[in-house]
Amino acid sequence: MSVDGSAHAPRRMPTMRDVAEQASVSPMTVSRVLHEDPRVSSTTRDRVLAAVDALGYRRNEVARNLRLGSKSGLIGLVVTNLANPFYSQFALGVEAIAGANGLRVVLTNTDEDPERERVLVEELSARRIDGMIVVPSGADHSHLDPLAPGGVPVVLGARPPSGLPLDCVLVDDFGGARSATAALLAGGHTRVGFLGLPPSVWTSSERFRGFCVALEEAGVRLESRYVRVSQRTIPAAEEAARALLSLRRPPTALFCANSRNTLGAFRAMSQVAPSTALAGFDDFELADVLGVPLIVAAYDPRELGRTAMELLLRRMSDEDPPLEPRRIVVPATVVHYGG
Amino acid sequence: MSVDGSAHAPRRMPTMRDVAEQASVSPMTVSRVLHEDPRVSSTTRDRVLAAVDALGYRRNEVARNLRLGSKSGLIGLVVTNLANPFYSQFALGVEAIAGANGLRVVLTNTDEDPERERVLVEELSARRIDGMIVVPSGADHSHLDPLAPGGVPVVLGARPPSGLPLDCVLVDDFGGARSATAALLAGGHTRVGFLGLPPSVWTSSERFRGFCVALEEAGVRLESRYVRVSQRTIPAAEEAARALLSLRRPPTALFCANSRNTLGAFRAMSQVAPSTALAGFDDFELADVLGVPLIVAAYDPRELGRTAMELLLRRMSDEDPPLEPRRIVVPATVVHYGG
DNA sequence: TTGTACGCGTTATCAA
């Protein structure tokens, strides 16, 4: 019955040659029809289009791009943890701008593993993606060098480059932490705790710096026993907060360097010391319904993604006079949620 | 100075031919070295590897796949809204299994626009992706037919196929809604409201069906004035809930078909009628700290993604005896959060 | 108006 001899489904995608045969013309003519070249008689065009339709032919973009010189129309996005709403919003921002420019996004997740990141970056560049946006998980960025032979345009997200002249988009971690801490100190606190991640995480160390400066400016002493910086999960943060609040002279206010720490702290204090004042970096859904006063340093992760993609577009197009690397800082604003 | 004449950076990625020239061998030999073909003398191999290193050569996967027969190593993921944590978790599950099988994921977002979905699907298949996982936004799935000429293996996520024999993974929307509603009714309520999306959204209509059956089983009458099904955002849901709770004889319990409606309802009731009982589909972060008793139908979106990818792998490999389409339903469990 | 020849970067096959 069927022309193929195959009973139910085509095993192979039709090619231009298949279309050409079906329409009894040369592949060249098919190509012309698909490019809407006017120098084709309308009868042959109709025959070709009929064949295209009958076979369900679609141009092979891969072969096309190979011929045209390796523009894949794909950009790579390497994030550390897509489960974090921050990064999914970030990805969405990237995708929006990329899509508007005819580019698709290949998404990959590193789980904060530098080795995995290195492998993924290699692989993406072997696929001849046109550019990459990377949230680097380690301090060594040598595998990202766009000037290295075979290098690819790169923009870093959320963390600055180390030792390489790369574009990047950052949150104002320092300023946001400083302002939020200042707002917290406006309550007149003199014993303030800090919950965060190890200083090896760049954002966290910046936030700690902002915290310290705000204390200094308010003339409040920093007590190292009030500082805990190794909580990566909500339960760990709750544990650490509970420890602080159980000291003989506990802090009366807490600043948390990210939302997981803020949430852990909230859980601990609502049980142990409900009147503790709370502030943190990162806004989160439901911050307003916790039922306690809360100050957060908020920013727009989607905006961050959009900006990163815009930087990448600029970097991808304009190549020859190597552009000065740009560092764009997205502001963080202080938001007060009422109790 | 430099061999190219170019001053600062390579304009073009080195190819096998470049390496071959640099090492004074044929491209074929380079290929063999890269494939660790043993039939190469160690001296030539060293020369080739040195050239590879010097030039920073990386194999062009695109050309390679073209030669090998259009396996791109890429799968497409088409979701409706990545900003929804459900879909980012889903994507993460897909990505995990894909990555473990050497596949990368091209991520695209439709914003629930069927036309955009159609265009994206076309484009992905023109890129010769090896398969697709799609969360369809419309009822017409004709553009997804894998049996159509040029069709691609497809698995649907979260919504069932209409009129096509496609694999899909679903949440037990009906059962979850029924169980959660039953748990709600255990409180002895006789006036129960429903907040959700229009029945055109499949998941929502299933959840409504579960809700209705639970009412029936408990001998509770369904009152249509207690049903509101057009809230897509938290504020809209809050508004609708407020309207219900302001009726002369308001419902004493509310069932919400998704987390946005649950959150809106929570906001409304905490102001208007704090003693209203609340249940909803979808778990969410912080459900336990709202300070009111809450029943949710919970499931694991990441598991859903993993399962979808596993179905796709199976579909992609085993081609010839067209497999029976499979429908896998992931269970939803009822969780009680205390007040 | 249509077709031929070649190239994009890689690899399978066969010959040397």
Next chain:
DNA sequence: TTGATAACGCGTACAA
């Protein structure tokens, strides 16, 4: 052990 040739699907220059 190595190389020449052809081919994957498509596009461009040129010829017919």
